[in-house]
Amino acid sequence: MVAFAGYAGDITTSPASRNRVRWAPVPMTGRQEAEATALMIRAQQGDGAAYAALLTALASSAKQYVRNRCGDVPWADDVAQETLLTIHSARRTYDPRRPFAPWFYAILSSRMIDVIRRERRVRSREFGTDVLPEPISPPAPGYDRAAALDGRQLQSALNSLPQRQREIVSAIKLRDESVKDVSERLGMSQSAVKVTAHRGYKALRRLLGGKDA
């Protein structure tokens, strides 16, 4: 078994560009390089056992690499798995005459940057909650959603919308009609219905005291 955990690259975040991550690989030792190369050559020839041994070592190395640079993050496994998948699809690009480390760490750092970006995107759009919200059951027949909310305030805000916006917002949000049905009933394109509804939501948000996105 090859143990790669000790010779991952050095990754730093440039203060000038916070989103860019630079890394400088520390070369593998000669023995580790030779073992990895030998396993990869056998993997390129279709040897499943050698491939499994190589991937196991590389997965461990990838997780260690992430932990060394980012701490005990929950997405270390994601980076390792993404790296393994890319190695699988890229294995023909490895030239046995070239060193293994630059090839592997180029893939690993690229996948890690992708996962970091994805995590940032997710974190910017989601928020954690200790208590899961109650599941929403479908409304019973005859249920008036507008009345169940703060009826007067919502009705007042709805009434202040232009007639077409009011009709579309009410149909989609209060009567659960589909965009397609609304567009057919009002003789508008589906895009126009969506745009009008979006404008209506923005106006409602403003009228009800929320942030105007």
Add this chain to the structure above:
Amino acid sequence: MRTDDLIADLAGRVAPVRPLPPPLIRAMYWLVLAAITVAAGVTVFGPRADVMVRVAQADYLSIAVLAVCASVFSVIVSLTLAVPGAERTPLLRVTAVAIFGIWAGTTVWEVVHEGRGLPVFTDPHWPVCFGRVVLVALLPAVMLFVMVRRGTPLRPRWTAAMATAAAASAGALAVHVACPLDDPGHVFLGHLVPVMAMAAAAVMVRRTPTSTVR
């Protein structure tokens, strides 16, 4: 999925693969194909009547040399970027971009020096040359994208831009040999703009044809 399960799955369906030849060798293959396409394009369009005279003049020859260099460097860059870790230094990429910069700078300087501006509406021939550049570039571009997709470009936008620029430069070279017009404005609009436009389009496409990596 657990990592161990993933490893078992990948190892279970591993098939023999033949390693790709080095990027320089693959670039040579492509350059041979591009040269044939350029020759075919010149044959179809017909070389300009005074090509043997003009080829001895520095202004004409320099643009041809720049187009050849741009194509050669760009194809090497794009095929190098398709191999993870093969690009040890960005010097090659910088050189390719610098060649395009010199090409564009030279052409723009000539337009400015001429002082007549760009004949966007007065020259009816530049759209023809524009189309010819794209036409000649089409086959080399498709071939290069096929070659790039056999690799694993970790920088898909750069790879796509360089691959497109390499093919478009080959197209521009064919048109440079065939087109009898030397007006700087025409050369800019009909010969250079299509190269830049194709490369820019490749950068702007959200999912580039080189995005083989998930």
